[in-house]
Amino acid sequence: MTVFLGLPRADPESHLHGAPFPQAARAAIADTQLRRNLGNATATIRAKRARVVGEVPDWAALRAAGAAIKDDTLARLPELLVQLEEAVTARGGTVHWARDATEANRIVTALVQATGADEVVKVKSMATQEIGLNEALEAAGIAAWETDLAELIVQLGHDTPSHILVPAIHRNRAEIREIFLREMGRVGLPAPADLTDSPPALADAARRHLRQKFLDARVAISGANFAVASTGTLSVVESEGNGRMCITLPRTLITVMGIEKLVPTWQDLEVFLQLLPRSSTGERMNPYTSMWSGAVEGQEFHLVLLDNGRTAVLSDPEGRAALRCIRCSACLNVCPVYERTGGHAYGSIYPGPIGAVLSPQMTGPSQNSTLPYASSLCGACYDACPVAIDIPSMLVHLRSQVPHPAAERAVMRSVAYAMGSPRRWAVALAVSKAGRLLGRRRGRLSTLPPPLSGWTSSRDLPLPPAESFRDWWTRTHGDGS
Secondary structure, three states: OOOOOOOOOOOOOOOOOOOOHHHHHHHHHOOHHHHHHHHHHHHHHHHHHHHHHOOOOOHHHHHHHHHHHHHHHHHOHHHHHHHHHHHHHHOOOEEEEEOOHHHHHHHHHHHHHHHOOOEEEEOOOHHHHHOOHHHHHHHOOOEEEEOOHHHHHHHHOOOOOOOOOOOOOOOOHHHHHHHHHHHHHHHOOOOOOOOOOOHHHHHHHHHHHHHHHHHHOOEEEEOOOEEEOOOOEEEEEEOOOHHHHHHHOOOEEEEEEEHHHEEOOHHHHHHHHHHHHHHHOOOOOOOEEEEEEOOOOOOEEEEEEEOOOHHHHHOOOOOHHHHHOOOOOHHHHHOHHHHHHOOHHHOOOOOHHHHHHHHHHHHOHHHHOOHHHOOOOOOHHHHHOOOOOOHHHHHHHHHOOOOOOHHHHHHHHHHHHHHOOHHHHHHHHHHHOOHHHHOOOOOEEOOOOOOOHHHHOOOOEEOOOOOOHHHHHHHHHOOOO
């Protein structure tokens, strides 16, 4: 007899949920500086992406190929993961399996402690943010230094990322200068006293600050953009060279990777190395693409394969395509909701449209019940996604799964009852015309009694038409014709 023990969900240590979206978004929308920063940044990235995508004549075919490869990978995930483990092990690496954030943090912390190091350098990694690795290492007396420029800004600012690709997108140059002047000297090489807010000056200050961290580090921790199952090759793509420094200099390298980051072969990887840079940074190719297979001479390599809710996503036929995501953030940059609220409002390290589907699936819809509503369902995210994830359909699917307030259920039952009979619906339409009296002075309904006040607290309702379609039809065609 087979006993089903359930599928792993993300555990409480995961950074996948926070305050309800409406509550968090209210504060973000009131911040005009934040909205200005986001508007400028996303408009720039959108224009760059549109230009370089337009250069590729077979973009639609490339997009379809990416989706097909990912679907094939997900269908054969157990088999390919075993193949990856065997290949990494054969090349001198050690593979660890983590069901959730707690297990992953325990494994990585023990590996670092075994080296005797009390600090590590990190490559930008969504997986390690997802499990709260920095906090877990800090609790064990180990300092983790982010080396990606945007992540460094977020870390020094005691902030949290608000964008998948550009974590400090909500900060402008003047704010970054203030952070560098205030914080760099406290944790390492201080910023020059005459630091300006020009991009070259800020980048130079960060470079000098990080140089000593790279040279001192004995352990590095990375994520992985892709893993090739047939050869055990891991890949990190980035724009600053910090990833290459982390991967090559320290004596111990630990990679934490979500189990969905697989591709079967090198030929499959070629497709994604074309899709990712154009969709993320609007570049034809990444400035730095680092690849390694197992351990190199003189270096110890550990790969931690992370589930943390991914097999729960895989079990949902309506939602598993979310695991195609390559974290390019193209959906964020075209989303009208994200552009106005920023990433913090989503309460998860995965913000924007893909976060609105991925986070509830990984934690269970009840833990993120408001995120499926953080969308206008305009479909711009689907059009922009390089692996054709139908995010709007998934949002509708998730809305049917999240718990609904009692008042909303009562309203929907009432509407269903009225629409269940032509006579009752005709009476309801006649009664609704009374709303014209309530809003006759402003030409719209701005205040309704509970429970309908939930709608008018944040938006107006148009007045009911003076003549319904039924009335018009009867008047122009006669009753029953």
